[in-house]
Amino acid sequence: MLINPAAPADKPETQQMKVIHRVLRREFTQLPDLIAGVSVGDTARARLLGDHLSLVLDMLHEHHEAEDELLWPALSKRVPLEKDLITVMETQHEAIADAVDVVAAELPAWRADAGAGARDRLVGSLRALGPALAEHLDLEEEKVLPLIHDHLTVPEWVAPQKHAMKHGPKTLNGKLTLAGMVLEDATPRERGWFLGEMPAPARLLWRVMGARRYDAHVRLVRTGSS
Structure with missing residues (x-):
């Protein structure tokens, strides 16, 4: 693993999470506009963008599942005074998961026939998901990553990454x-x-x-x- 030269060798390299967050921000910013621009009946493009969106949704799911199962319990044990912050993280994950479920449920209908109504509903749901995700990522980077750096071991930090990779595409x-x-x-x-x-x-x-x-x-x- 490449370590930031400015960070102690025994501290987690939390910049790694910001790399993943950058991907999520980029994709969930671009996809609503890309889907909105698909002509009615263009099923080939609907399938292409639908497959790409599905991959991004899966990436987000695996990222958050790894945090829920491994990262938050480790932080709760190491930094019990930050219980309220961790609860906020968990609550935001639940809200984002609900929004993702809506998008995932609407995607097949648009992917199948590229209809105007299905397209517009999907775009609306994606645009509702975007701000909630951005708020969560911002708070995680501002408040949680410093706690991870200061209080978790490198193995505790790496475990969620390995989990996400194992359950990836x-x-x-x-x-x-x-x-x-x-x-x-x-x-x-x-x-x-x-x-x-x-x-x-x-x-x-x-x-x-x-x-x-x-x-x-x-x-x-x-x-x-x-």
Whole structure:
């Protein structure tokens, strides 16, 4: 794992979570407008954006599930005086999960026929989810990450990341797309961390074909052209 040179070697590198948050902010900001721009009846584009949205929703779910199962219990044990803050985190997760469920329930109808009504309902639900997610991510970075850095061990910090990776995409295409989303806006140091965490065969696969495939995919998603 690549460690911030300014941080003690035995402290969690919490910048890693900000990398994931950056992906979530970017995708949930862009997707409502991209979906709103899909012409009625364009089922090919609806399927493309629907598949991409599903991957992002799964990424958010796995990220929050790992925190719920591993991160909040560890923080509650180490910093009991911050119980109220952790409760806020859990409550926000529940609200976001409810909003995600609405989006996930509306997605199949639009993906199937690219109808105007289904599209507009989906866009509205995504735009309702965005601010709640942004508020949560902001609070987590401002208040929670410093607590993690000061009070959790590196193994306690790494456990949720391993959980999320284990339960991530099962297909090769999904894995490469997720890797591309994380690496897209990463700094050189962040890219070094992420690639360093990948098994050597996966790292080689990314360099040989993954980067090229992701570039083509993201062009299709954002512009409709390869």
